[in-house]
Amino acid sequence: QMQLQESGPGLVKPSETLSLICTVSGDSISRLGDYWGWVRQPPGKGLEWIGSIFYSGSTYYNPSLKSRVTISMDTSNNQFSLRLTSVTTADTAVYYCTRPRDPYYGSGSQYFDSWGQGILVAVSS
Amino acid sequence: EIVMTQSPATLSVSPGERATLSCRASQSINNNLAWYQQRPGQPPRLLIHGASTRATGIPARFSGSGSGTEFTLTINSLQSEDFAVYYCQQYYNWPPFTFGPGTKVDI
Numbered sequence: 001q002m003q004l005q006e007s008g009p010g011l012v013k014p015s016e017t018l019s020l021i022c023t024v025s026g027d028s029i030s031r032l033g034d035y036w037g038w039v040r041q042p043p044g045k046g047l048e049w050i051g052s053i054f055y056s057g058s059t060y061y062n063p064s065l066k067s068r069v070t071i072s073m074d075t076s077n078n079q080f081s082l083r084l085t086s087v088t089t090a091d092t093a094v095y096y097c098t099r100p101r102d103p104y105y106g107s108g109s110q111y112f113d114s115w116g117q118g119i120l121v122a123v124s125s
Numbered sequence: 126e127i128v129m130t131q132s133p134a135t136l137s138v139s140p141g142e143r144a145t146l147s148c149r150a151s152q153s154i155n156n157n158l159a160w161y162q163q164r165p166g167q168p169p170r171l172l173i174h175g176a177s178t179r180a181t182g183i184p185a186r187f188s189g190s191g192s193g194t195e196f197t198l199t200i201n202s203l204q205s206e207d208f209a210v211y212y213c214q215q216y217y218n219w220p221p222f223t224f225g226p227g228t229k230v231d232i
Contacts, residue, residue, distance in 0.1 A: 039169075047161075047169065047212055047224040062221040063126075096168055103157075103175065109216045111159035113180060115168035 002026040004097045004116035012091075012123050018084040022097030022116060029078050030055050035100040035110060036080045038071065040093040041118075048093075052100050052110060053080060060108060087123045094118040127151050127218050129225035131211075136230050140203055146228045148196040148213035157217035160189055160198045163227075164209045172211075173198065200230070208232055 008020035022036070029036055037052030051061035053071045061069050070083040084091060096118045100110035128151040138144045148158065156176035161169035171180040173189035176196055186201040200207055213225040 046226050047214075049220075049222040049224070060220055064221070101174070103216075109157065109219065110222055111171065111174045111214060111216050112161075112169070113171045113174075115170070118168050 002099065002114060004099065004114060006095060006097050006116045006119040008119060008121070010120060010122060012087055012121060013125050014088055014123055015086055018082070018087050018091060018121055018123075020082045020095055020097075020119065020121070021079050022081070023077070023079050024099075025078070027099075028075075029073055029080055030075045033102070033106065035102060036071075036073070037098045037100045037110065037112065038082045039096045039098055039112065039115075041096070042090075042093045043120075050082065050084075050095075054108075060110075089123050092121065092123045094120050126221060127154060127215050127223055129213055129215055129223050131213060131225035131228045133228060134226070136228055137232065138203055138230060139232065140205060142203055144200040144203055144207075144230050146198040146200075146211055146230070148191075148198070148225050150194045150196075150215055150217075152218070153193045154215045154217035156192050157215055158189075158191070158196050159214045159216065160187075161212045161214065162207075162209045163212065164206070169212060203230070 003025045034055045038050040068085045073080045097116040098112040099114040158176045160173040163169045177189045210227045
């Protein structure tokens, strides 16, 4: 059974870079047609899609975050990562790694059928 | 960007009753809608995709309907574990994929 596990620092200072890793077990992140992504949830609030990466390395980002976000893959360790630069307190959230599903096979359209447990990242000095 | 709205914000029901949750898209999304359940302290769980297709392992008491801009999630005979927050998400027009603000189902 495929599992996702987030890891990284729980506290980041304002203006610095948030870096998280998602370790995937039970599946290969380079499997043909698969996507991998990140969604976040500020405390007590709703869900926000951050971005996704296709098995080929193509990336899709939320326009509201695009200038600050990078998602990349490390196939040798079966991991993918999130990097968010110039963070502010508004970036405080639980960050979930996810496995999106594309119902149209390569279109980029995505819903999210598997989720990690999430990691709370606080931005504070 | 497609804006998703959900109503009501909170729905109070008793165990064994039926709950009906609504989700509306700011423009037509055909049937490109997913529903998620989130229990306290847990990640979201996919319930429904394609507006009406139950995800693997989801009980039959959960059903989805709708197309275009209006969608409904129905939970029949509510169980204690169904008291949670429910989110809808569109995947028709992106980026970004957008979620509704959620409906809390409580006792």
